[in-house]
Amino acid sequence: MHVVATAGHVDHGKSSLVRALTGTDPDRLAEEKRRGLTIDLGFAWAQMPGAGTVAFVDVPGHASFVPTTLAGVGPVPVALLVVAADGGWMPQSAEHLAALDALGVRHGLLVVTRADLADPAGALAAAREQLAGTTLAGVPAVACSAVTGAGLPELRSALAGVLAAVPAPPADAPVRLWVDRAFTVRGAGTVVTGTLGAGTLRGGDELDLATAAGVRRVRVRGLQSLEQDVAQARGVARVAVNLRGVDRGDVTRGDALLTPGWSVRTGVVDVRCPGGSSGADGEPEPLPARVVVHAGSAAVPARTRPLGTDGPDLLVRLQLAAPLPLVLGDRLLLRDPTRHLVLGAGVVLDVRPPALRRRGAAAARAADLHGLHGEPDETSELRRRRVVRGADLRAMGVDVRTAPVAGDWHVAPGLLEQVAQRLAALVAEHAAADPLQPGLPVEEARRALALPDRALVQAALRPPLRVVDGRVVAGAAAGELPPRVARAVAAVLDDLAARPFAAPDAERLRELGLGRSELAAAVRAGRLERVAEGVVLAPGALRLAARELAGLPQPFTASQARGALGTSRRVALPLLQALDAARLTARDPDDRRRVLAGAE
Structure with a gap:
């Protein structure tokens, strides 16, 4: 047709x-x-x-x-x-x-x-x-x-x-049907009509209905083309679409039926448009402060904000009174309603433009848009946006051909290597500032790198960087301790060699310079085993204690356990609690304990 x-x-x-x-x-x-x-x-x-x-x-x-x-x-x-x-x-x-x-x-x-x-x-x-x-x-x-x-x-x-001579539109293109009529048919419900410019509509299709009030998912109950029932319609075609579950009052001229995820409903767009005749200084004349934007069958008032010029053209931000489903390269007809004058076309350069909050932001934005003419080019969009989801690019009208680097995230060429270098520097800076910490938290790295998702931090890892327990560490850094702390831990282990359950007391820990941070670092590195606050033993101490206690008559008391382990009450009580928590021992109602089968 x-x-x-x-x-x-x-x-x-x-x-x-x-x-x-x-x-x-x-x-x-x-x-x-x-x-x-x-x-x-x-x-x-x-x-x-x-x-x-x-x-x-x-x-x-x-x-x-x-x-x-x-x-x-x-x-x-x-x-x-x-x-x-x-x-x-x-x-x-x-x-x-x-x-x-x-x-x-x-x-x-x-x-x-x-x-x-x-x-x-x-x-x-x-x-x-x-x-x-x-x-x-x-x-x-x-x-x-x-x-x-x-x-x-x-x-x-x-x-x-x-x-x-008119080229046939692609049958597999996304649907964007601008509604030009909406009415009710007795026994069928709400019917909308429009010109299907490209793509294919089928009975049973799920579509997005974009209205001034928002977007809702609808289903095609039936189709007609030229007053004949059809199973499907391909653009270009005049079609009547019977929508299931939609009231007549929910849809009007200027609304649109859309393939889900293939356009951006936006109230702010940056456009290139002709500047008309030049003024006395040779610059193109600006647009009126208020215009009407026509897109498809829609007509929406808009305020204009000049960004700058690019040759004879104006670069302008349009703030629409109601959002429209648009893609890059769309041609918006701009009309001056007071003079009843068609001003020309605004070619859409960006459907998700950044906010302009700082002084000079408009001029910087014009420089960013310089040379763009609305062609939805993936490389260009990635360079401008740095990091963007593939689904968002497709919704803008971009043909996405590159593979994502993490999840559905795509990045500008060369950006991931720059991020990797910066990440390595951040990890090194963090280690120098606080050597007792096991590494840079992934969330902290994400914020410092201005990345939208932690998965991108993971994608930027290069040897020797790796993630351990939610932190980015360099190589074996998670198991390394500063030399001073390593020597102190070695002294503790020497003390425990002869009496493995005689945990060093607070005075001995102070003497060795092992405060709370140093002990926590040693425990994270696997060099010590924490039993309770201020009570540390050698790695494997719980299993060793279970084996020693298995030699006692079962069940046994805390006093018997303390004697068998050769330690003080300060250590024995939290050690027994730790054994219970590790399910190596079980506590009876009379406060006696027994070693569980297999614990020894």
């Missing part, structure tokens, strides 16, 4: 032309028929030789209905620009052409209607002159009369040629 939108001044014969081509009146409202004036979007279709099925979106030509016109033209790739032979080029002709040019519509046909009422040559020449320099420059032109039928065969032939 091909979808074609009409454009042109009011009362220049757009609807009559569509009726002549399809045999269907696109004006569907009673008021439209009474006034002979298109007010809302109209739709009609027909089979055309050489073109197949062609659906027409007929738009209003009156200045009062420009937002409705743009809602119909926005998602459509081909236009019929209609100029009446007896009317010539008119204000809405110019505004519609400016809109088509801003939207980048390159496929179209210039049609001079009412050729039975006046010589079409003058109107044709004037229109040709107006099209020069726009995206529709050089399109085929046909003069015809919807009343007499003269020129209609030539029009059909020329249109078939234009449509043959």
Whole structure:
């Protein structure tokens, strides 16, 4: 299927032309028929030789209905620009052409209607002159009369040629269907219509419905295309989508049905747009402080914030009154509502721009955007964003081809090696500042490196760095002690060699310089075994104690245990508690204990 939108001044014969081509009146409202004036979007279709099925979106030509016109033209790739032979080029002709040019519509046909009422040559020449320099420059032109039928065969032939040159959109592209109508069908529920520009819709699909109020997941209950039930529809196509569980009041023109995860619903975008004529200083003229942004069938007021210039173009931040589902490279039509003037297109450069809080941030942002034209390039986006999830890149419209470095995280080329070098320096600095600590906590490293996820710290590890118990250490650093502490621990172990359960008392520990930090470091390094606060023994002391106590008559008392182990009450009681906690001994109700089977 091909979808074609009409454009042109009011009362220049757009609807009559569509009726002549399809045999269907696109004006569907009673008021439209009474006034002979298109007010809302109209739709009609027909089979055309050489073109197949062609659906027409007929738009209003009156200045009062420009937002409705743009809602119909926005998602459509081909236009019929209609100029009446007896009317010539008119204000809405110019505004519609400016809109088509801003939207980048390159496929179209210039049609001079009412050729039975006046010589079409003058109107044709004037229109040709107006099209020069726009995206529709050089399109085929046909003069015809919807009343007499003269020129209609030539029009059909020329249109078939234009449509043959339109590239077919990818069937596997993400769906973004802008809603242009929403209504209720008895027995079916809520139905929305729109022009499917690319991708494939199927019955049963789950989609995101993006509205001004938010995003919700919906399911396609049924599909129609040109009033026929279909199992699936591929772009480009006019489709009617029956949504399950959606009230009519929940959806309106300008909302969108989306493939989940394939666009960004954003209220702030940075764009490149034409600056218009230059001022006295040669700089492009700025945009008005307030504009209306047209995207697809949506029209949203926005405030503009100038960032800077890039050649003849303006770099501008748009703060939208309501969020829109956008991707990089989208063309947003900007319109001045006070002057009823199409200002041009804003090409989306960033759908997730950073906040501008500091003095000079706007100028720095303009420098960051310099040279960008909206092409969704993975390498460029990675260099600008440094670290980003692959899912976020795809939602922005970027074709992700590189492999993630951790989870779904992608990083800029060369960044991981820089992070690895900085991480090594941080670990060394931490060890020098506090040699008793076992290493740099991973969370502390993440914050210092400004990384969004601990997994990226792990990805940046290079030998001899490794993670031990949630800390980044250098090689065997987790088992190493400063020389002074190592000598003191060796002295403790010498003391314990003859009497393994005679733990050094506080005075002996002070004499050796072993405070709480030093003892904790020795325990973490596996050089000592902590029994209680201030009570340390040699590694393996619990197992050794269980073997010694196994030689006593079972069960035994604390006093018997103290004698068998050759130690003091200060050590024996916490040692017995530690044996209980390690499930090497069990305590009876009478406070006697027994060694459990296998403990010895």
